[in-house]
Amino acid sequence: MSTTLNPIGLTPPPEPEHEGSVESAPAPTPQKSRWRRRLSQPKTLLGRIVLTIILVGFALLFLYPFVWLIAASLKPRGEVFDNSLIPxxxxxxxxxxxWNQLPLLSWVWNSVAIALLAAGTVAISSSIVAFGFAYFRFPGRRLLFGLVLATMMLPGAVTMIPIYLIWKETGMLGTWVPLWGMNLFGSAFYIFLQRQFFLGLPRELFEAARLDGAGYWGLFWRIAMPLSIPSFVIVFLFEFQASWNNLQASLIYLNAGSVDDFTAPLGIAYAMTKYSPTAGGHGDYQYVMVASLIVTLPMLLLFAFGQRYFIEGVATQGRKG
Structure with missing residues (x-):
């Protein structure tokens, strides 16, 4: 009578106690991640060359309008639109x-002041509202937050006339107030961004501060705000750029005022009309190109100095605790 024996005479190793332990086989890499690594880090020399050519091509494509603007600003009247990159x-x-042809200094100063007021007020007000949605737990919080987000679905053309009538009744037409006053009530998009960032902060920090006697304003100003500098800066940058380039609002609320009270976008539009031959001008568009270049430089400098906060803020907006 034969018996079955262990071929090697040893006790087999015990099975892992828990699934997913270090002894278990690693999970397969998702197909999307593999393709992402292949596209971002080509292994062959030919792949790196092709990727470099593509990146350089897109860089030149985006730089072309700026280089054309610089070249046009250095040309005389008759050569502005000859499409030559070398004058x-x-x-x-x-x-x-x-500076003698246009009140450019006044336009730039007006735009800087209005953009600072608009960006500062909307960043602070949106942060306060976002902290309320992120920290407090009250009935109907999700419904109320959904209503705030629903306001983003309203087209600007729908609310343009009612807002204009409101400012007309207050007697603020022709002043700076309509260009930044609405930001005192926050922005739905920025409230959403700030709320997502606040949800990523450890709630234990706020609970410990409450035990130490901190009030709700202290929680926001001493804990939430210092930890949310990246998201605060990105909101500030977004709104500063939006206010700096806002031609429509300036055209509606400042067009009846003095030319010296114009913002930079409205002033450049005025200069285009002033120098147009159809309006009695002499076609001195080279001054418009110089003004456009000078107005563009502050945005380039702003994003250059705020790039670190900009990237960090964008990368952390999707966190949720």
């Missing part, structure tokens, strides 16, 4: 004469 006749005196 045949360099005219650097355009950068001196533009």
């Amino acid at each position: 045949r006749t360099f005219t650097p005196e355009n950068y001196v004469e533009v």
Whole structure:
């Protein structure tokens, strides 16, 4: 009578106690992640060359309008629109004469002041509202937050006339107040961004502060705000850029005022009309190009100095605790 024996005479190793332990086989890499790594890190020299050519091509495509603007600002009147990136006749005196032709300094100052007021008020007000939605637990909180987000679905054309009538009744037409006053009540989009960031903060920090006697304003100002600098900066940058380039609001609320009270976008639009031959001008569009370049530089500097906060803020907006 034969018996069945262990081929090697040893006790088999015990099974892992828990699934997913270190002894278990690793999970397969998702197909999407593999393709992402292949596209971002090509292994062959040919792949790196092709990727570099594509990136350089897109960079040149986006830089072309800016280079064209620089070239046009250095040309005389008759060569502004010849599409040459190297001026045949360099005219650097355009950068001196533009200050005599246009009240550009007043326009830039008006735009800076209005953009700072608009960005500062909407960043602070949206942060306060977002902290309330993230920290407090009260009945109907989700419904109320949904109503706030629903306001983003209203087109601007729907609310344009009612808002204009409100400012008309208050007697604020022709002043700066309509260009930044609405930001005192926050923005649905920025409230959403700030709320997502606040939800990623450990709630234990706020509970410990409450035990130490901190009030609700202290929780926001001493804990939430210092930890949310990246998201606060990105909201500030977004609104500063939106206010800086807001031609429509300036055209509606400032068009009846003095030319010196115009913002930079409205002033450039006014200069285009002023120098148009159909409006009695002489076609001195080189001054418009110089003004456009000078107005563009603050945005480039702002994003260059705030790039670290900008990237960090974008990368952390999707966190949720």
